[in-house]
Amino acid sequence: MSSSNASRRNEASRRAILTAAFELVQEVGYAKLSIESIAARAGVGKQTIYRWWPSKGAVLFDAFLLMLGEQADTGEPALPDTGDLEADLKTVLRATIEELNDPRYDEPMRALNTEIVHDPALAALYSERLDGPMREMKKRRLRSAQRAGQLAEDLDLDVAVEMVWGPLLNRWLQRSGALTPEYADSLVETALSGLRPRH
Amino acid sequence: MSSSNASRRNEASRRAILTAAFELVQEVGYAKLSIESIAARAGVGKQTIYRWWPSKGAVLFDAFLLMLGEQADTGEPALPDTGDLEADLKTVLRATIEELNDPRYDEPMRALNTEIVHDPALAALYSERLDGPMREMKKRRLRSAQRAGQLAEDLDLDVAVEMVWGPLLNRWLQRSGALTPEYADSLVETALSGLRPRH
């Protein structure tokens, strides 16, 4: 059922390439990341990269998948659910902010986002393998709250997810403001209550 | 007050360069845009570009300013204010969506966003010259509504702006969903009312 892999691809090389790519994008930044340097760092011929990936962005994407351990794929990842939606969302957003502020992830994630912006094929892949599962996870938490009567019954969960996480991502990408825990709180509170006055 | 500008810079060359840059980024995309091709198209020596701009992104940014006619700078641009905030916002978001779907602006704007993501200096410039004025304009409209009691008194207007426009920009950049007028409406309604049920 599994032992015979049709491909004669060298798994060790694959991992070396992805690891090298991830390290290098941290060290030199996305603009200066070259296939040549990835190959050199990985101890691999350039052809081995060109053979299996169509673009630099695709390598980076796979590197991401490897680093994330493909968590999104295994089982059903879930957001915390204490019953208190507001608190849970704040917890999650604060954690996200911490990750975005982590220099180890900053450059690689910016690089990935850049590639997605310009490469529709990669965007589709991203949507399918990374963003999709994450979005599902977020929607599951919101649906749970919805069932508990904490969210509007007619709420479009996709819009809801984007309204909570979108501003955060934007601020980070455009550096249009500081990413602080307070910002996370404010975002959650405002999204839940809406801009209009209550009562 | 003397007529002599300190700089002996050739205005014709400047415009030719910016025009060529804007045209080329539409035609070949951002990744394949080269300083050499800009110089060739503009009928200009490469040195003339390097003399006046520090980076490809800076050229692109100035090209944008030129194309936008520096609207943001002239006078006090304003969002429509009919008194009906929800309707006004929907109008504006629908217009924005139309612009983002316009192939003439799609590639150049993606290019600009990409540069901003990786170049903090450019991000600051963007924030000051383009995003800042736009944000002020949006906040003015919201403040007007706030005074009219249509928005919560303690609302953080920056967060509010990001919550309305951020998801839109994100969907566009990541191609994570279609940009339709209905999406604009849904976004405005959800943001104004909040995720929680009313009553």
Place this chain on the structure above:
Amino acid sequence: MSSSNASRRNEASRRAILTAAFELVQEVGYAKLSIESIAARAGVGKQTIYRWWPSKGAVLFDAFLLMLGEQADTGEPALPDTGDLEADLKTVLRATIEELNDPRYDEPMRALNTEIVHDPALAALYSERLDGPMREMKKRRLRSAQRAGQLAEDLDLDVAVEMVWGPLLNRWLQRSGALTPEYADSLVETALSGLRPRH
């Protein structure tokens, strides 16, 4: 005396490789001839070539032997001997010229000569298997004439052979002049009579 050939080598592959090599060198020229293209054309794994030949030149050399049907080996090839040395030599040189002018043999023979120039091992092989037998054949004809008193008694036959055929080969390799039947005649006459005036 046993029927078993020590080698389990595949004769069909061997012939396919040599034929492919000979064809390809005609088609693409020596510089662009690659082991990979030979293997592909022959429908053979690269390893099969590397297993049996030490170098591209060696393959080419064997290809030559195959094409020539190993004539030089079988029996005692001989130059025409009508008793008229001058006429016989002219006949032979004219035939040689025709062969050298034949596009089917031009490129392959140039290729072989090139390899010989740079590879002493191949040069030795060439000398033993191709040039040697040919030279013997030529010397036999000259010796016959010498016995008939038509050539100087103390003549060094090796020098004689080189003086008749050398200039021809040189002109062909360096393209330093046209290879015409008249040239053949002139060469033979001059060599036989010498540069000095007779009487």
Place this chain on the structure above:
Amino acid sequence: MSSSNASRRNEASRRAILTAAFELVQEVGYAKLSIESIAARAGVGKQTIYRWWPSKGAVLFDAFLLMLGEQADTGEPALPDTGDLEADLKTVLRATIEELNDPRYDEPMRALNTEIVHDPALAALYSERLDGPMREMKKRRLRSAQRAGQLAEDLDLDVAVEMVWGPLLNRWLQRSGALTPEYADSLVETALSGLRPRH
């Protein structure tokens, strides 16, 4: 009349490239000579080589011209003329043999000959710039002898030149025999007297 050179070519780079090429072909041989290594040794970008020369062979050819100091071009080079043709030719051939046996010139000259064999354009250049002038020089000496009645009146001097020098070049290229002073003598004597018995 001369100061303004139309080309803005860098003479220092040109010399560095040719010198590097000549050195490298001695050191690593023709087969392993790469444009890349020439550029590296010369401290020059590869593009500068590709900009000015169409092929590796053309570089090598120019390197030869530079090394030979373009002697052939300056003035009227001449072979020794003591009145004794046989002695003079022996002197010259012996000197040639010594040169061909000099390891400093062996590889480069083989390389040049190889290129000529495969590249008609280069062959023409060779004929015009190197072989032609040399051949003229040789013919001048023979013509002088001819006037003195030492050579046949109807002798084709081109054929004569090829008959004396051709065998030598061939033996060297094909390694079909040792290049000794005795061989030079034998060659000259046989060519002058012819293969036929005198009287």
Place this chain on the structure above:
DNA sequence: CTGTAATCGAGACGGTACGTCGAGTCTTGGG
């Protein structure tokens, strides 16, 4: 008649070099 070991087609691998593109710098000559 059946292992078993060499040979085969296939093609991935780590490399080297190719010939091209563009970056950013520098030089020349003209206005």
Place this chain on the structure above:
DNA sequence: CCCAAGACTCGACGTACCGTCTCGATTACAG
């Protein structure tokens, strides 16, 4: 001093082959 033009060094591109190395799948010999 600025400009158009374009040569320069340098680094990377993506491709072609090198010679080596597995991988099954024949295939011909030996037991």
